[in-house]
Amino acid sequence: MTEPVAMQTDSNAISSWRAFIGTFKRDLLLVFRRRSDIVNPLLFFTIAVTLFPLGISPDAVFLAQIAAGVLWVAALLATLLSLDSLFQQDMADGSLEQLVISPHPLAVLVLSKVLVHWLVTGLPLTLLAPLLAVMMFLPDAGFGTLFISLLLGTPTLSLIGAIGAALTVGLRRTGVLMTLLILPLYIPVLIFGTGAVISASQGMAVTGHLAILGALFLVALVSAPLAAGAALKISLNG
Amino acid sequence: MAFDKFWAWFHRMGSPKWFYEISGRWIPWFATATIVLLTVGAVWSLAFAPQDYQQGNSFRIIYIHVPAAILAQSIFFSMALCGAIGLIWKMKVADMVAKSCAPIGASMTFIALFTGAVWGKPTWGAWWVWDARLTSMLILLFLYFGVIALQSAFDSKQSAARASAILSLVGVVNIPIIKYSVEWWNTLHQPATFKLTEKPAMPMEMWLPLLIMVIGFYCFFATVLMMRTRNEILEREKRTQWVQGLLSK
């Protein structure tokens, strides 16, 4: 009795991995066909950061003080606005239902979609951030930490965002509602991300901040795909 | 044996009709307790409790600020707990209780925020200070707004209940993280100023009215929660015969 069961789970494990890779490849291909999904968040990020010197003051000393916060807030908002594309397209063409009724654990498939989302938004944002940091006169000591903190923080943003996107995917007007659900949950990441960059620019140790960012990422990695999977099922039934 | 009894009780709680009847019997008692406790507590805390040697009479705001803040958090936890019960055992009453929690919790959070801000004026000289406690209350208020907004965005009541159950569970996981990070952020930006409600030893004559107010606030929550849940039952079960009989009376 035990043997067939064991074999079954074994083959399931393999096919789940295949399903993960399959979803990953498909999503990546789709995104590269609609390149605006990659470019638009980056444009938003750049424009949003530009607004701060225009709106407050172009003074270098002052900008250096707020640089970390501005860059992090802008990156956070850019991620937030890109979350619409996570499930919306799949909902429209019906492939989301196929994912939900497939025999593979939904969390694995969600994780694969989140990974694609991060690769096309979080990662480019992280790469672009140092360039904008130059324009914001971020102290030299902060550059490395800015990059690392965004590298650790943006996946968490994508993961938490997936829960909000999954909860609202079945609704007609989702934009503002999703923002309302997700933004409060982003606050810890924002606090420790900015805190790390500020500490680094003042020449203080940042390992503690980065460790907490890493811990937040791990917690989100384990729990967010499960929550998002459950939310998707509810959204499709409703 | 006691465990069996608990399960029997638990499953009976799941019947809207039974809940409606039992809560109808409980509400007058809880309402009376609320009024008595809050009146006694308010009079005691306003007129009889001594003033604080540092803050003077503005300290009396603690008697509503602290109970409201405690309630704000424990209502969120009850909401998530009921949401989880609704998700796991598909219990309709739990869904309705969870839905009824949200507006009460949001008003408690608002009371805690408002009284904290008013208290801040004589204490810090400003209506708003980015104090750790006030900031995490503000974020808690946002979380409540999120749950309420999600609740009203769905057409189907069942999906609304399940979706907001998930959101409140995610919120519960996040509340300690948010609290910790806000406290950390706060010490970073304004080290060791005076903090609200961090009194190491409160004398008995201050502590007792506070306890009365806390219990009074809990009774208030229970009363309003039952009232709201009963309405929710009437609305959701309006096609059943017993509800139609009740309403046409």
Added chain:
Amino acid sequence: MYFDSFSEFLNMGGHGLYVWLAYGLTILLLVINFILPIRHKRKLQQEQARKLRREQQSQ
């Protein structure tokens, strides 16, 4: 009684505005929380009565 006179009680040692503002708004919100479900229930009952009347008329 902690205060010597009623006017002192109202004044709260100069902090009267803050104390009474905080207590006032709290009481207001608690009362609103009490009244809303009562009004809601009345509305539900009226709707049901209207529905019954309509059904009787159509029969």
